[in-house]
Amino acid sequence: MADTVLLVDDEREIVAFMRDALEDEGYEVLCAYGGQETLALLPRRPDLVVLDVMMPGMDGYELCAAIRESASCPILFVSARRSEEDRVRGLMAGGDDYLVKPFGLREFKTRIYAHLRREKRDRGAAERYLRFGALAIDAQAREVRLGETALAFTGREFDIVLLLALHPSQVFAREDIYERIWGLEADGDSSTVTEHVKKVRAKLHAADPELNPISTVWGVGYKWRI
Structure with a gap:
């Protein structure tokens, strides 16, 4: 534009x-x-x-x-x-x-x-920085921090977090997340998205039991809660 x-x-x-x-x-x-x-x-x-x-x-x-x-x-x-x-x-x-x-x-x-x-x-x-309370996502450094603590995410886990956080309240189907992050030519299926989201949630929960920004939309996929 x-x-x-x-x-x-x-x-x-x-x-x-x-x-x-x-x-x-x-x-x-x-x-x-x-x-x-x-x-x-x-x-x-x-x-x-x-x-x-x-x-x-x-x-x-x-x-x-x-x-x-x-x-x-x-x-x-x-x-x-x-x-x-x-x-x-x-x-x-x-x-x-x-x-x-x-x-x-x-x-x-x-x-x-x-x-x-x-x-x-x-x-x-x-x-560059997305902030949700004490949770900060640095898109350039590919880092997630809770307060002063850096959380350890794999590359795919970070990609999922960033995709959802960039579009708060927008629902993404598992298939859509898989295609965006793994690519159309990847060998696998959208079930791997579920496993990665579980790991992301576990790491966030370990850092703060009250922290759960990723919501499941049953039968569809996931969204980031503001």
Whole structure:
């Protein structure tokens, strides 16, 4: 899915210039020419906002603060105001970057790309860990911890835990789990899933007798309880 960039500037020619440049790069572009239009577009959840400073009515600094009440995406200020005070004020208002007009297209697109890349990297780091109370699953390190204690799971056992935990409350048939983890060409059948789930449950129970996140859906398969 393409990243969405919200352009905010009261000068329509500049908005059209930026929009064309970003659409050529494959971005989805939303356009607003004032504060109220901008706030009305925030439910579309833009991935990045490009925000002019000098606008009639609500200026860019005020609008940035209003955006920050409901959105955490990167905000790139673009402005003809070039003093250090202006830059500092923009960053203090909640902006992430400040680009002085006139600017080159290459720098403009590169800054947007860099902010979106960092945002995805930060989001990926946050999603690396799945937490359910004291139980933490580290998808990258392939490790399950209960508090400070690491639980010893085999590769297949961990794969089952991760699959179910990534889709809490979704029911997976044994056959589906087997195909996803062992593969379509594997020699065996879904009964091995039952045995692996038993071992996972036993290890979780040994660590904490009250811990039982995997539910059996009789006649179907298993699900992870939130």
